[in-house]
Amino acid sequence: MDLTLSPADEAFRAEARAWLDAHVPAEPLPSLETEDGFAAHRTWEAELAADRWAVVSWPEEYGGRGADIFRWLVFEEEYYAAGAPGRVGQNGISLLAPTLFTHGTQEQRARVLPPMATGETVWAQAWSEPEAGSDLASLTSRAVRTDGGWRLSGQKTWSSRAAFADRAFGLFRSEPDTPPRSASLARAVPPSPHQGLTYLMFDLRAPGVTVRPIGRLDGRPAFAELFLDEVFVPDEDVIGEPGQGWRIAMSTTAEERGLTLRSPGRFMAAADRLAALWRERGRDPLARDRVADALIGARAYQLFTYAAASRSTAGERLGPESSLNKVFWSEYDIAVQETALDLLGEEGEQADTDWSESYVFSLAGPIYAGTNEIQRDIIAERLLGLPKGRR
Amino acid sequence: MRFLLTTEQRAFADSLGSMLTAADTPSVIRDWGRGDHVAGRALWRRIGQAGLFALAAPEAYEGVGPLPVELVVAFTELGRHAVPGPLVETVTATVLLTGLDDPGPAKRLVPALVTGESTATVARSGSYALDGDTATTRLSLTADGALRLAPGHGPVRRSLDPARRLTILHPDGELLAASTPFAHALLWARLATAAQALGVGLALLDRTVAYVRQRTQFGVPIGSFQAVKHRLADAKVALEFARPLVLGAAVTLDPADVAAAKVTACEAAYATARTALQLHGAIGYTAEHDLSLWLTKARALRTVWGTPGECREVVLSGGGHRS
The missing domain is CATH 1.20.140.10 (Butyryl-CoA Dehydrogenase, subunit A, domain 3)
Incomplete structure (x- = not known):
């Protein structure tokens, strides 16, 4: 049993504290859930990234410092003790990035992670649907094969940060033979609703995407509904094997929790x-x-x-x-x-x-x-x- | 940084746990509550032989300590098996005596506590001494800081926990020290109580999980109902967040950490007791059912060696995380 940090970890703490003391805005930024506030938080992410404080636990090649989990915890202690702004990139950094490190390709990591670290690309999550909340596996939004990629159709909702974000990630039913839970219950030996789902990344400004912001309790558009109509997604934006999305997503949600x-x-x-x-x-x-x-x-x-x-x-x-x-x-x-x-x-x-x-x-x-x-x-x-x- | 028990520490807990499982503690507890201490004292000696009381005593007094982490590991097992007797008080007496400027009283009294041949109780004036009727060494601490060896005790009063026998020590007796530092001994008392409470809570959870798996109503185990599951899940959350506080307090021995561990472990155990009682239904409300031995202890431990309010006061005076 040892609760002491190594001298190197304490040196890291001192370095983080000094940087934060010098850079944390004296006045709090405007609310993250407004257009101006979102932009201001994005700028703050770029400032963090410029001195490699945005994603300390990532490998150096993607803008991190290769910090182990204890150093990451130290950084977080210092970050919040300094009263630094909320992280607009949180969805991408804590949900998508771990998935890409585990299940993504080298090409995807090289393409997606650096702009995530700088706040140039802010990610929203697209899990829930109007009829698929806690019972997420009953989702019905579809990914249909097409030349060089997939076409996404359906509706996602409660998509955090989507009102102002750039891209989103989520699950889509890519194998129509594996129906959602409600339909499968009627069968004698139902296939699992967890099969036939594919994990995809898509552009929130692509043709066919309509983003309708939703005001949370205080009226601020902290999340949004996404209407998808034949939205084209290239093959390079599928994470892992098509049809294996549930397993991949579950590893992400375990990280999230x-x-x-x-x-x-x-x-x-x-x-x-x-x-x-x-x-x-x-x-x-x-x-x-x-x-x-x-x-x-x-x-x-x-x-x-x-x-x-x-x-x-x-x-x-x-x-x-x-x-x-x-x-x-x-x-x-x-x-x-x-x-x-x-x-x-x-x-x-x-x-x-x-x-x-x-x-x-x-x-x-x-x-x-x-x-x-x-x-x-x-x-x-x-x-x-x-x-x-x-x- | 490595906030994990070692293999040796786990093995120590396991072997103590196996010994206590084999000892059939419920019958020992019931005898003890009736004032029949034969089986309890025999078990006590075995616990002493296993090295438990040596953990609080330095080598100069034939101990191996101080080893607070091992102590909380062991006390969690004692609580899990609801072992009766002045366990916390014997540890507290050991720390108190070995902390005196004059080594004389400790040289005389502590070695027998370390082996388990003797038991000790401690009370501040006006407080109850646990098991003063059977303790070999009765220490009374007066408001002016004098530590005395009490020659006797008043009548035994019943506790809500039938295994705990409450006594008021006679105020006179041999003076062991005119001025006694108590703060450090109080830390150990709180720490051991916290660990004991954690063990009580873990046992209540285990027993209740086993019960709701086999108790059937409406044709299914009652443990398949969400109303039942969610109460048990909450008990699990409370206990699993009390556990690191208890272990962390053993590592730092910081007064605020120790007080936080005491109040949190006792409240988690007590909340688990309420859940255990509710989910057992009427059978859980009987003295005859062994569950009662843990239920009542969870209540008693909340207020000994620091009420929830006193412990919270210590936490607040600690000044927070960045003081």
């Missing part, structure tokens, strides 16, 4: 800010327990992550336990933001403050990346060994 989507640094910084707010506002004894729990929860999440990272470094694969992570951080995040708004009193009602923005953002946590109900089913069935039942 697991170590890399929400780093402990983010919550440690939020808890420290909450504790500072509580002190400034006269240490309300009625809020005392909640503030203490915010500090404790961040420490628990940090140590849980160090343990998971240590196991991962020792060669263990993190499987369904990533569901524990997702339930924990998503509920924790809301509790912290709610406590802050309560401490702010009447001011807490105001929109467009850092705290209210974080609050609205946190409310989506238990819903995306697999709802917490689905995560609890996974915990119960795969970690505790309870029998499958009706969802």
Whole structure:
């Protein structure tokens, strides 16, 4: 048991801290979920990338620093402690990039990753459909073979960042003989709805794509519906084998829920800010327990992550336990933001403050990346060994 | 950075766990609660022989410690098997005695605690001493910092946990130290209690998972219902996030980390107890069912050696992550 970082890791921390001190904007950027704010965040990504701080865990050839997971955790601690802006490239960096590192081709990595690192290309995810949410495998958007590629048709929704992003990635049904779940239930021996799906990348400005932004709770277009009508995608934008998309996507969602989507640094910084707010506002004894729990929860999440990272470094694969992570951080995040708004009193009602923005953002946590109900089913069935039942 | 138990540490936990499984602790616990300590003291000696109490004592007092990580690993197993007796108090007494300026009292009392031949209880004035009726060494600590060897105790009072026998120590007795540093011993008391609570919670979860897999209603195991699954999933989340706090606190021995571990492990165990009771239904509400031995301990551990409120206060005075 050793919780100390090596001198080299501490030197890395000092270097990151110094850079952030010198570069983090003094005034917060406008909201990421507005056109101006999106552009400002894109510029910030370019500034990070220019000094190779955008994607520290990637290999150097793609703009990273080849940092191991502990250094990445250190970077994240420093990043959020410095109050640096939210990451507009998050979808691409934490979902698509790991998929490309595992399942993509050399050509795809060389073409897709560098502009992702600089923020030149911002990616949106295109998983959900109007009739395929938690039951993602029932999706019906199609990819039909054509000369040199595929034609995509159908509808995607809740596509985060799509209102202002450049490209998107998602799953499409490419083998019509493997129908979605609802149709397959009628058969005597149904083929799995997980078969016949293909993982594709496509341009949000390609002919046939209509993007309709959706206002989230505060009205800001944080996500969008995508209408696809015979959208051409070249073969080079298929990830992995056609028909194997489900397996490939599941490895991505495990990453999303697991170590890399929400780093402990983010919550440690939020808890420290909450504790500072509580002190400034006269240490309300009625809020005392909640503030203490915010500090404790961040420490628990940090140590849980160090343990998971240590196991991962020792060669263990993190499987369904990533569901524990997702339930924990998503509920924790809301509790912290709610406590802050309560401490702010009447001011807490105001929109467009850092705290209210974080609050609205946190409310989506238990819903995306697999709802917490689905995560609890996974915990119960795969970690505790309870029998499958009706969802 | 390597926040993982070693193979040796895991093997130590496994061998202790196997020994305790074979010991049939439920019958030992029930005897102990009735004031029949024969089986409990025999088990205690075996735990001493396995090296558990040596973990808190330095070599000068025939121990192998201090080894707080091994200690929490071991206490998690003790909690998992709901082993009765003043386990935390014996560790606390060991740390307290070996931390005195005068090595005399520790030289005299600690070696027998290390081997498991003796047991100890500790109480601050006004607090209950656990198992004061059977403890060989009774330490009482007065508000002015004097540490005394209490000659006796008042009547035994019942705890909500029938395995815990509460006593008030007689205030006089031999003076061991006029001024006693207690803060460090309190850290060990909280740490051991946190680990014990974690083990209690893990056992409650295991037992309840086993129960809902075999209990059938409406023609299917009740464990196939989402309402049941999700409660157990929440218990699993709470326990798995308490675990790294307990281990981390053992590594740092930082007061805020230890307090965080104490409150979180105790609350996770208690929440799991509530779930365990609900999912067992009426049978879980009986003293006859062995589940009660863990349910009631989860309640008792919440308030010993630091209430949830006191522990949260320590966390807040720690100043946060970037102080």
